[in-house]
Structure formats: structure tokens, C-alpha cells
Amino acid sequence: MxxxxxxxxxxxxxxxxxxxxxxxxxxxxxxxxxxxxxxxxxxxxxxxxxxxxxxxxxxxxxxxxxxxxxxxxxxxxxxxxxxxxxxxxxxxxxxxxxxxxxxxxxxxxxxxxxxxxxxxxxxxxxxxxxxxxxxxxxxxxxxxxxxxxxKENGPDPVTDKDTVDEAWLAEKLGKKKVPIKALLLDQANISGIGNWMGDEILYHAKIHPEQYSNTLNADQIKALHSAIHYVCSTSIGVLADSEKFPEHWLFKHRWGKGKKNQPAVLPNGDKITFLTVGGRTSAVVPAVQKKTGPVAKDIDEDVTKSTPANSKRKRVALKEESDSEAEEATQTPKRGAPKQKNPTVKSEYFEEEKAKPAVVGRRRSTRTSK
CATH class of the missing domain: 3.20.190.10 (MutM-like, N-terminal)
Structure with a gap:
């Protein structure tokens, strides 16, 4: 999306x-x-x-x-x-x-x-x-x-940068006991953050996506606030052209580069694992994103560490809208949309599962916009 x-x-x-x-x-x-x-x-x-x-x-x-x-x-x-x-x-x-x-x-x-x-x-x-x-x-x-x-949606972290300050974020987090990734994806809380941006933000903030929002300490809240604005400002600064994203971003390495049956890793060797949070597949770097408080559920690290980066993907939809048509967005989309190539930004249309990649809908690759 x-x-x-x-x-x-x-x-x-x-x-x-x-x-x-x-x-x-x-x-x-x-x-x-x-x-x-x-x-x-x-x-x-x-x-x-x-x-x-x-x-x-x-x-x-x-x-x-x-x-x-x-x-x-x-x-x-x-x-x-x-x-x-x-x-x-x-x-x-x-x-x-x-x-x-x-x-x-x-x-x-x-x-x-x-x-x-x-x-x-x-x-x-x-x-x-x-x-x-x-x-x-x-x-x-x-x-x-x-x-x-x-009016039913939360502030935009770019358009409403002055609103989405550290104090606002701390208050928002403290009022809810939900996995932090789910809170970021809920458009009623904050507008515009979807799956890949949420993962990128949490990676830079060094926060595990399953940790409950109301358990983050002051340092984590500060890091999360900084990461939100860093990821948003950087990605819009290059007009969402993923070729121009920084090389150290999680985004650049989560897709596995087409290497069959090999786990996704960062350049420094840290493994990228996958788990489901709030109904969406999340990319996590366990070496960086430690669980420092209660989480929604524990995951089997041995299983996630061995999950191939280019595992089978299935189209899913997430309830991301808070207006009257939200129920439409929760339907599982049908396959058969026209195949297109070379996304500038690879939005999270797929949910990883164990198996080889399925050719569904659109191929994932990047290009530099003109």
C-alpha cells in the first residue's frame, strides 16, 4: 500500500x-x-x-x-x-x-x-x-x-511536524497498551506510516515491534520520536525513490536480493527475521531490536532466524483507514492484478511465509526516478 x-x-x-x-x-x-x-x-x-x-x-x-x-x-x-x-x-x-x-x-x-x-x-x-x-x-x-x-485520522508527521513532538508521542504511547508496531500502523493515531516505514522507524529506534507501547522508557520514546522524523523526512526528500535511500537502511536488505533459501542479512552480518505483529509481517533485526519490556507474544528466535528473506508471499490487506469504508480495506485482495516491474518504493503488499517466492501481481525491484 x-x-x-x-x-x-x-x-x-x-x-x-x-x-x-x-x-x-x-x-x-x-x-x-x-x-x-x-x-x-x-x-x-x-x-x-x-x-x-x-x-x-x-x-x-x-x-x-x-x-x-x-x-x-x-x-x-x-x-x-x-x-x-x-x-x-x-x-x-x-x-x-x-x-x-x-x-x-x-x-x-x-x-x-x-x-x-x-x-x-x-x-x-x-x-x-x-x-x-x-x-x-x-x-x-x-x-x-x-x-x-x-478529521478522524491522526496528525501527519511531516505536515504536522510541530504537533508530533516528543511530548505528544509520550502521551499517545502512555495511553495505549498495544504492540508499538500496531500503534504506528493505526492511522487514527498517526497518519501515513505503513508496514515498511514502521519497520524502518523501529529499526532505527532499536525497539522491538512487539513491545507494548506503554512500557517504553524516556530514552526509547526520544529515540522513536527521532526515528519517525528521520525516516519520514529522508524518504520524502528523495521522492520515495528507494534507489536513493541510505545504504544502511533496513529497507535496502530486507528483500533478500533474490538469493534463494538464504536468510536476509545486513552488511554487518546481523540477521533480519520476520514475525507477524498486528496482522502484518514485520522485519526485525534481533541483534539491534531487543525486548526491554513486556511484549504481545514471544517468538521462537530459532525459527525466525532461519526464515528465508525471499519466502513465499501472499497478498493481504490491513485495516489502515479509520473512516466509513475501512471494512473494504480489510478484505483479502484477489490475485490477478496486472504485473508491473521496478517499484521505486516496494510497499508491503505481501506477507512472508515459508516456501519459495510466488510470482504474484508485481515484481519487486528498484529503479531511479527520472
């Missing part, structure tokens, strides 16, 4: 290619889930956008929006595999060399936008798995975050 860093990437491209331009043509195909689940129809979306000027774009965690010259405004969520493609722009963090994936309009489009400027910019919201959401929010642009679904 696209996380805070990936959403920052697409907001960057919206600002670069669409903001300041008037929509001369808008097409929308009705989808009872993507539009209908949030009380909007394709016809309403098309009417609301047609002839309007896009004056801005914003983000709160995994949600993003385009502010129009007059209300309503489009507020969107990509779900597990949605994206906004802009013709002739390198927005996508997956690249495919299949001719069918280069066609325009792209497959599985939900709306198409075309601007009136001489060079004509074209954009498309695509979602083969139909777990994304497109809604209209009728309010002044400055009030978007005061409306559903954004």
Missing part, C-alpha cells in the same frame, strides 16, 4: 504538472466501490471537476487532495494498489515494459483529466483492485482537514 512517502511523491507531481491549470475535459467511470462507498458518483465527480482550475494539492498521511478554484474538492486514497498516472511523466513507482501498460488511457482508469493549456496535460486515477476511494468534499479549501475522513 502506498505510504506517506509515496503519497508525497504523487502530490509533488500534481503540483508540478496540474496545479495552475484548468480542466477542459473530465471523464469518470462509475464504480460502486471507489466512488459509491464514500457517497459520490462518477457523474457528480465529473460535473464538479469540469471547467475548474486546480489551485493546489495537499496530503495527510495516505490521503491526498486537489483543491479546486471553487468547492467541492477531490479527496483521494489509493487503497492497496491505486495510483495517479500523468501522461509522459514518471510518476509511478512501478514501471512496466509491456506495450499494454503503455497505452493511454491506461487500463483500470476511474477518471481521466485533460487540461486546456497548449501543451495539454492528461492524468488518470487507476485502480485494478478497487480498494481506493475518490470523494468530493464541499467546503472551503482551508477546511478540508476538518471533514471526514481526514
Amino acid at each position: 502506498p505510504e506517506l512517502a509515496e503519497i508525497h511523491r504523487i502530490v509533488h507531481f500534481i503540483r508540478e504538472h496540474l496545479v495552475g491549470k484548468t480542466l477542459s475535459k473530465v471523464q469518470a467511470q462509475h464504480d460502486d466501490i471507489i466512488f459509491g462507498k464514500v457517497g459520490t458518483s462518477a457523474a457528480e465527480f465529473q460535473k464538479a471537476m469540469q471547467g475548474k482550475k486546480i489551485v493546489g494539492a495537499g496530503q495527510q498521511g495516505k490521503y491526498f487532495w486537489m483543491t479546486m478554484s471553487s468547492p467541492p474538492h477531490a479527496v483521494m486514497h489509493f487503497g492497496m494498489a491505486g495510483w495517479l498516472k500523468i501522461k509522459d511523466a514518471d510518476t509511478y513507482y512501478y514501471r512496466s515494459d509491456k506495450p499494454a501498460d503503455q497505452e493511454w488511457p491506461p487500463k483500470y482508469w476511474k477518471f481521466l483529466l485533460e487540461t486546456s493549456d497548449e501543451s495539454k496535460t492528461e492524468a488518470a486515477f487507476v485502480d485494478a483492485r478497487r480498494l481506493g476511494r475518490i470523494r468530493l468534499v464541499d467546503c472551503p479549501a482551508d477546511d478540508i482537514r476538518d471533514h471526514t475522513p481526514l
